[in-house]
Amino acid sequence: MQRTRLGRTGLTVSRLCVGTMNFGWQIGEQESHAVLDRAFELGIDFVDTANMYGREDGDGLSERYIGSWLDRTGRRDRIVLATKVYAPMSDAPNDRGLSARNIIASCEASLRRLRTDWIDLFQMHHIDRGTGWDEVWQAMETLTAAGKIRYAGSSNFAGWHLARAQAAADRRHFLGVVSEQCRYNLLQRHVELEVLPAAAELGIGVLPYSPLHFGALSGALRKQRDGAGGRAVLHAPERVAPHRPAIERFEALCAEIGLDPVTVAIAWLLSRPEVTAPVLGPRGAEQLDLPLAALTTTLGDDVLNALDEIFPPVGNGGPGPEAWAW
Template sequence: MEFRRLGASGLKVPVLSFGAGTFAGKGPLFGAWGNTDADEARRLLDICLEAGLNLFDTADVYSDGASEEVLGEAIRGRRDKVLISTKTALPMGEGPNDAGSSRARLVKATEDALRRLGTDYIDLLQLHAFDAGTPVEEVLATLDALVRAGKVRYVGVSNFAGWQLMKSLALAERHGWPRYVAHQAYYSLVGRDYEWDLMPLAQDQGVGALVWSPLGWGRLTGKIRRGAPVPAGSRLNETADFGPPVPEERLYRVVDALDEIAAETGRTVPQIALNWLIARPTVASVIIGARNEAQLRDNLGAVGWHLTAEQMAKLDAASRVTPPYPHFPYHRQEGFARLNPPMV
């Protein structure tokens, strides 16, 4: 397993990490993801650790805290062998302080997460969404206090717009507060919006990408084909409305390219899609999920080899879309390209 520094920090993380959204699945969204119990979670963690994967990601909102509880059971007795990432900010109740990133909410949410996880520190605490109702200074000062108290070691964000992340980084620098070192963002062969603003920002500011839903909300599992219905058992049947939309023709164009490369390499479609992501700029770790051992072992097979330049180019071409202004590809014009060469 390859390890990379998480952004501009000294923390090294594996290029594949494990998402615990399938743990203790409850409700219409997480219930469709999976319902892994503590015993099965321990078995999945065993497999991950044997492969060198030691970063496990969860969130308080996953099954109303039950995912953190199951993960806490699975890491019991081996806390020193794992890195734990969790997220907070999304609503956990109907009360006025049950959502957001206020000082009151962040302190309580951190204490609750520590209790559910059965640990006294969180390796990486991420804000699950930007809270427009709380001053950024209040958020950062609270995170600074949590770091100084030893309850949190590194901080990051998830699903931020570029200006929201940059404003936070600038204020952290001005006041000497901890800077965000990670941005957990959606990125896949059928969802490349991350490349327009967030990737150049991450490169410039030293923010590592933790990629969620790298298989395009289940679309790149190898089970979806042109002209065929979505297979029974696919989470797309129940959760498609929750995830990022993808035009059908773009999806099938990408799947066709993946199928061609699978035939050339003997690798599976998910392995190829994950390997492509691992090679992209600013990506620190790609978060994989699995309902069972077979899925996990297949995903772990995405490391230890490389796509050729020609195969990468084929996937790039199949998945490319024209970005909106001001990201329209002016690099086709020599003057614009000299001033601002594209990253990918």
């Protein structure tokens, strides 16, 4: 398994991350454990979740399933474990956001569900415009000093949010943001304008989620023709149909070079210098095999150029302001 450092930290992680949003919402505890078992066998030791995952069917089921797996296997010391705070977990007015109260209370609740004493990467799931950065970092410092978290990360931040957050952390002589988890794939490249450049400048690792755009880049049209099930078919009207011409060209290119669309989509992300580890969303252990093949797949310049033609970057391409100015 290839490994890399998480942003500017000394922590190393596998180049693929197991995302667990489907745990509790799409698959049960036994299937979730099978995914984690297979990931561990393959050398994937980076596991990402959030307190809200599975909440509609229970209280943080994704975290609970991971916790029961850690209990069963005793592998906590071998896993880099990430979770998130922000989303409302109840109707209580203070049970949401990034107030110091909620950050600390959410961490304690996640620790109980995960059945662990510490969280390696505690991520802010969204920006909270109503809470100042000194309050956020005070809470994160408290958790770090108590040994309950090791690093703080962000998710769904704009580039200027990363800059403001890191500037505030620097004033407090605190490490600050070490990773940003953002939606990034061939069909959604907006983060190339400012988020990726900001992350690179600040030493923040990038963890792209939805690398297959909810299955649209997984060979969706082929699966539809073959009558196969899965997310690509389930979300066809809203995810596939608006991009059908591009996806047709993409699947034709993949067939021409003899690679599965999943492998190509993940390999493209891995080719981006800012990317630390794509966050996968498997619903079964077998869905880890094609992403794994991406680790040993090098896309030539001709293929990368063809992908840019099929899925053009925003504006002129590259970072702003050149992407939209001279």
